[in-house]
Amino acid sequence: MGGTTTISVGSDGVAIITIINPPVNSLSFDVLNSLKESFDQALQRDDVKAIVVTGAKGKFSGGFDISAFGGLQEGKALTAGLSSKPGYVSIDILSDTMEAAKKPSVAAIDGLALGGGLEIAMACHARIATSTAQLGLPELQLGIIPGFGGTQRLPRLVGLAKALEMMLTSKPVRGEEAHNLGLVDAIVSGDELLNHACQRALDILARRKPWVSSLYRTDKIEPLGEAREILNFARAQVRRQAPNLQHPQVCIDVIEEGIVSGPRAGLLKEYEAFQVLLKADTCKSLIHVFFAQRGTTKVPRVTDLGLKPRQIKIVAVLGGGLMGSGIATALILNGYQVVLKEVNQKFLDAGLGRVKANLASSVKKGKLTQEKFEKTISRLTGVLDYESFKDVDMVIEAVIENVSLKQQIFSDLEKYCSPNCILASNTSTIDLNLIGEKTKSHDRIIGAHFFSPAHVMPLLEIVRTSKTSPQTVVDLLDVGKKIRKTPVVVGNCTGFAVNRMFFPYTQSALLLVERGADIYKIDRAVTKFGMPMGPFRLCDLVGFGVAVATGSQFVFNFPERTYKSMLIPLMQEDKRAGETTRKGFYLYNDKRKASPDPEIKKYIEKSREISGISVEPKFGKLSDKDIIEMVFFPVVNEACRVYAEGIAVKAADLDIAGVMGMGFPPYRGGIMFWGDSIGSKYIYERLNEWSNMYGEFFKPCDYLAQRAAIGAPLSSPLDQAKPRL
Ligand SMILES: C[C@H](O)CC(=O)SCCNC(=O)CCNC(=O)[C@H](O)C(C)(C)COP(=O)(O)OP(=O)(O)OC[C@H]1O[C@@H](n2cnc3c(N)ncnc32)[C@H](O)[C@@H]1OP(=O)(O)O
Numbered sequence: 001m002g003g004t005t006t007i008s009v010g011s012d013g014v015a016i017i018t019i020i021n022p023p024v025n026s027l028s029f030d031v032l033n034s035l036k037e038s039f040d041q042a043l044q045r046d047d048v049k050a051i052v053v054t055g056a057k058g059k060f061s062g063g064f065d066i067s068a069f070g071g072l073q074e075g076k077a078l079t080a081g082l083s084s085k086p087g088y089v090s091i092d093i094l095s096d097t098m099e100a101a102k103k104p105s106v107a108a109i110d111g112l113a114l115g116g117g118l119e120i121a122m123a124c125h126a127r128i129a130t131s132t133a134q135l136g137l138p139e140l141q142l143g144i145i146p147g148f149g150g151t152q153r154l155p156r157l158v159g160l161a162k163a164l165e166m167m168l169t170s171k172p173v174r175g176e177e178a179h180n181l182g183l184v185d186a187i188v189s190g191d192e193l194l195n196h197a198c199q200r201a202l203d204i205l206a207r208r209k210p211w212v213s214s215l216y217r218t219d220k221i222e223p224l225g226e227a228r229e230i231l232n233f234a235r236a237q238v239r240r241q242a243p244n245l246q247h248p249q250v251c252i253d254v255i256e257e258g259i260v261s262g263p264r265a266g267l268l269k270e271y272e273a274f275q276v277l278l279k280a281d282t283c284k285s286l287i288h289v290f291f292a293q294r295g296t297t298k299v300p301r302v303t304d305l306g307l308k309p310r311q312i313k314i315v316a317v318l319g320g321g322l323m324g325s326g327i328a329t330a331l332i333l334n335g336y337q338v339v340l341k342e343v344n345q346k347f348l349d350a351g352l353g354r355v356k357a358n359l360a361s362s363v364k365k366g367k368l369t370q371e372k373f374e375k376t377i378s379r380l381t382g383v384l385d386y387e388s389f390k391d392v393d394m395v396i397e398a399v400i401e402n403v404s405l406k407q408q409i410f411s412d413l414e415k416y417c418s419p420n421c422i423l424a425s426n427t428s429t430i431d432l433n434l435i436g437e438k439t440k441s442h443d444r445i446i447g448a449h450f451f452s453p454a455h456v457m458p459l460l461e462i463v464r465t466s467k468t469s470p471q472t473v474v475d476l477l478d479v480g481k482k483i484r485k486t487p488v489v490v491g492n493c494t495g496f497a498v499n500r501m502f503f504p505y506t507q508s509a510l511l512l513v514e515r516g517a518d519i520y521k522i523d524r525a526v527t528k529f530g531m532p533m534g535p536f537r538l539c540d541l542v543g544f545g546v547a548v549a550t551g552s553q554f555v556f557n558f559p560e561r562t563y564k565s566m567l568i569p570l571m572q573e574d575k576r577a578g579e580t581t582r583k584g585f586y587l588y589n590d591k592r593k594a595s596p597d598p599e600i601k602k603y604i605e606k607s608r609e610i611s612g613i614s615v616e617p618k619f620g621k622l623s624d625k626d627i628i629e630m631v632f633f634p635v636v637n638e639a640c641r642v643y644a645e646g647i648a649v650k651a652a653d654l655d656i657a658g659v660m661g662m663g664f665p666p667y668r669g670g671i672m673f674w675g676d677s678i679g680s681k682y683i684y685e686r687l688n689e690w691s692n693m694y695g696e697f698f699k700p701c702d703y704l705a706q707r708a709a710i711g712a713p714l715s716s717p718l719d720q721a722k723p724r725l
Pocket of ligand 1: 023024026027062063064065066067112114115116117119138139142145146147148150291294295
């Protein structure tokens, strides 16, 4: 746990209470108890007239200590020294000790004031912040609602509509915006923050400034009828956007309770709802994803060696197609100089044009100013030869997936680049040892697998071979962080982690269809489960050409577990290739809206004929649960193989790869976490049964079989599991 608060009283009679719990001054039980003690002390001392609350080292507080949620879920508040009285923190500490105090308190906010941090600040009688401060209630992204009075105070400070937006999107606002909204009373520089806050506290005491208890403000809350309309509108929106999630609806109910029955009743309802949500699977999954995401940058025997990342200033990108231009965009947006190389002027102009278009679209959406556009684009240079490559710190090759072309490029790079230059490939499937076969630079060859569109998608799959040096990995992790990607470091194999998990996803869907399941029913069930789109809609989006090219690598490397269907090739023969041709598994109108195509039956029948498979009536009647299991258990099976082969070092890395690379719903915790929530034994038994009926494609791997035999979770660390086997 750890963490504390300190109290120091100045000659002006203002007590400064500082929250100290690095790195983000999170609110552990120790911090909360200490805050209460410091406040009680300040209230009792005769030499204290007013109070300022702040956080150490330029951060107010990142909110409740998320690592303590596990304990709370098991009911450990009492043993941690915190009273288990209902609503103890929000009612006893924040409302009845701080807000109801006879001495005024002011929050001095620099850096983060998130979740419980902002809730403490809102219980003070005024808030002074820096312009760069970030204030928000991001609890919903963890599957809970604000639990220290945030659902009641935020609407009373900024109005219902804005409060709903801030809570439902979990997005913080910056100091200036917070000031405009009325969440913050003044903006000052970091140097002036404490002095200004002390002065404000004294001004409140002397009634030169208003003494406001946020909980009882009414001026920003709409009249009941209007408030209900706003709340119902939000309810409908949330139902549409997140139909599987309950906690956003609960948040709206709790806010409504405060408006209808008064803020004290609201606080109690908030406490009760918080306790229930905390113990739900959604919260457990989202907290797992929170820590798993931060854990991906901790790679044993790589990031624990004390290596410092080398400075990368200039990056060359080879190929200005969709991927190359996206990668170049991500790099220049984050301060890197980029040299974009193409084979001829026409392709180069097209590549540079794509980067410009990416940036222009950000300007249009208001995410980038025209001035920033000019500055960003000035970091990009186009070239047709390798002359300038001697000054480049890193190259990212993003040409078409052709082994001999890539081999030629890497041997050229070895000639033209400095001996320290990192040589990365954006290949999504090809073995990196094969790509570097004709070079002697194996220690600096690495995979930098981006996902399309590369300047938008958050995942970066970093692929190391047995010869890639730890320094090269550390360097690429640093670039990944600077371009705001979540990196997952994986080993070298066909398809790496994400595409290997993706492959059975489409394959099982094809198998189901050939045996009689409906394409659109499968897509609907998978979307309802929480994927952004079903396997068939995804194939249309990616394009059949890409799907077949990627698939062929798997067919070649893992023939025993490939389901060979002729459905896509048959459609290709008729020039159906997905969304680009406006015909794939769906038909597309001018606005790219997809609708089912009755003609699809004809291709399915033909492909059944070729495979010699006849329709089984039960496949036409599969429940959504059956569809999900038949589509996703093969994905779990492949994830198990990837883990057992050591391609991923932690099962949690596969969860993040699935969530960020495949769009697997984060509130299900990732593919391995989800598998564990179902149980290795059940998954094994189902796969085994299907394998006996429908063939090798479903055969459970050894790792899964062993886990099921001993009833062990799929995700426990490999080293610990082995001796138990
Ligand atoms: C009752 C209340 O209403 C309930 C709550 O308050 S719930 C908590 C609400 N707060 C949040 O959701 C904020 C969560 N944190 C974040 O979004 C981000 O960590 C941040 C914006 C604070 C900082 O981001 P960034 O600078 O990129 O650093 P980041 O790597 O994420 O975090 C630094 C470290 O602090 C830890 N950390 C961040 N917030 C934490 C928190 N609230 N509790 C515990 N640890 C936290 C991270 O796990 C990480 O640890 P590590 O170095 O061991 O991996």
